[in-house]
Every structure is written in C-alpha cells, then in structure tokens.
Ligand SMILES: Nc1ncnc2c1ncn2[C@@H]1O[C@H](COP(=O)(O)OP(=O)(O)O)[C@@H](O)[C@H]1O
C-alpha cells in the first residue's frame with residue numbers, strides 16, 4: 001500500500017512527454033533547436049515547458065531575449081521553488097532558465113534529484129511536452145536528464161568530430177544507463193543528402209559495436225537566418241517562419257509532438273520520467 005501511495009504521489013496527473021535534446025559535441029545547435037521546437041510545438045497547440053539543464057553555461061533565456069529573476073541554480077541551492085523560477089516565453093511556453101557562469105562541474109546530488117522530482121511533478125500537471133536542453137558531453141548532469149526522458153534526441157552536425165562525440169555519448173547512455181532508443185537530428189546540413197550520410201556513418205558504427213536502435217528523424221538546414229536570430233535574441237521561427245531552417249523545424253516539431261508516449265508509460269508501466277528518476281535516486 002505504502003508503495004502504491006508513493007507512486008501516486010509522484011506521478012503526474014497528465015502524461016507529459018519528456019524529450020531531452022543532447023549532443024556529444026558543443027555548439028551543434030541544441031539550444032536553438034530546443035527554443036524553436038518549443039515555440040513551434042506551442043503554435044501547434046501543445047502546452048510546452050523547457051528546462052534549461054545546461055547548468056553551467058545555460059543560455060536559452062539570452063537566446064530568447066528574456067531576463068529572468070531567478071534560475072535553476074536558485075532551486076538547486078534550495079532558496080527558490082521551481083514555481084518561482086519558471087518564466088513565460090514566446091508563444092506562452094514556460095521556461096525554467098539555467099544559471100550561466102556557475103560551476104558547471106558540480107553535479108546534482110541525491111537530495112536535489114528528489115526535489116526536482118517532486119517539484120517538477122507539480123508543474124507538469126498542465127504541460128503536454130517537457131523539452132530539456134542539456135550541456136554537451138557525458139557529464140553526469142547530461143546523462144541524468146537524458147536517461148530520464150521518454151525520448152532522447154541526439155543532435156549532430158556534419159563535422160566528423162561531432163559524429164564521433166555523438167557515438168561516445170550514445171555508448172555511455174547505452175552501456176551505463178541502459179538506453180536503447182535514440183533519435184538522430186542532423187543540424188547545419190547543406191541538404192537532406194548530407195544529413196542522411198551523417199546518419200549512415202553513425203549507424204554503421206553503432207550497429208557494429210552497440211545494441212541500440214537509432215532513428216533518423218530529420219535535419220535542419222544550415223541557414224544564416226538562424227545566426228541573425230541569435231544576434232537579435234529571437235528564434236528563427238519567430239523572425240523568419242518561411243526560411244529553410246524554419247521549414248525543417250516545423251516538420252521536426254510535428255513529428256516529435258505526434259509520436260505517442262510508449263505504451264508502458266501511458267499504461268502506468270515502469271518507465272516514466274519520475275519513476276526512472278526515483279529509481280536512479282535510490283540506486
Ligand atoms: N541551422 C543552423 N544554421 C546556421 N547556424 C546555426 C544553425 N543552428 C545553430 N547555428 C549556430 O550555431 C551556434 C551554436 O548554437 P547553439 O544552439 O548555441 O548550440 P549548442 O546549444 O549545441 O551549444 C549559434 O551561434 C547558432 O547561430
């Protein structure tokens with residue numbers, strides 16, 4: 001009975017789909033992708049929240065021209081609740097901003113994990129999709145948020161180092177955290193052909209050495225308007241909804257918001273964000 005009560009207490013009232021956007025290498029466009037996907041999913045009628053989990057170098061708020069009073073570090077150090085940290089962004093998306101310039105090497109401890117679990121749970125009752133933007137690499141903060149999500153989207157660019165770093169990240173998530181399904185998004189590709197070639201190269205090595213399933217979900221074209229957006233602190237989907245990158249992002253947002261939650265989650269099985277985090281915490 002006790003056990004049931006505990007599960008009920010942490011389980012959200014509505015099933016929120018949790019999607020973590022991550023990468024092996026930095027600078028591949030994760031934050032831009034998260035911001036634009038969030039805005040677009042909201043335009044498509046979803047209730048969206050974004051958690052900036054790049055705890056050391058978070059810049060989602062800057063990218064969207066916001067000046068939040070508090071950030072995730074105030075929550076982690078216990079001075080603010082998540083409800084006090086959340087701010088409203090374009091298209092009504094809710095944003096949990098990260099701190100910039102604090103010690104990014106500090107990893108989230110068990111007590112903080114438990115608080116994330118209970119506080120997020122309350123906030124997510126009215127959210128359809130939670131997008132989590134992470135730092136690059138394989139630090140425990142990155143793997144924690146990736147392993148807890150329903151869907152892991154790995155962003156790569158066509159650079160060879162980005163592909164090898166993506167492989168390293170997938171390897172750690174699969175070997176250490178049992179993740180087996182990944183979605184690959186190729187950013188800054190010249191065209192669809194180049195993005196498919198990146199997918200081919202990566203899947204050639206993962207098929208050979210790892211027991212994982214990687215699905216190619218699409219690409220975002222290299223587009224100077226993304227860079228102009230960054231300079232003007234607006235997402236490309238807001239400024240130039242018809243530009244190449246925006247069209248790609250619209251199709252990705254549709255695809256990611258249409259995929260249903262895995263049956264195990266909606267049926268109360270064992271793989272929700274909260275249950276996974278609880279398991280990690282008690283490990
Ligand atoms: N599709 C794109 N076309 C052109 N430039 C891009 C594209 N996506 C991202 N960029 C540029 O790449 C840089 C890094 O993007 P960012 O989203 O901060 O990456 P990350 O979060 O992975 O570190 C930004 O300056 C942005 O302007």
Ligand SMILES: [Mg+2]
Pocket residue numbers: 030031032054059134
């Ligand atoms: Mg970033």
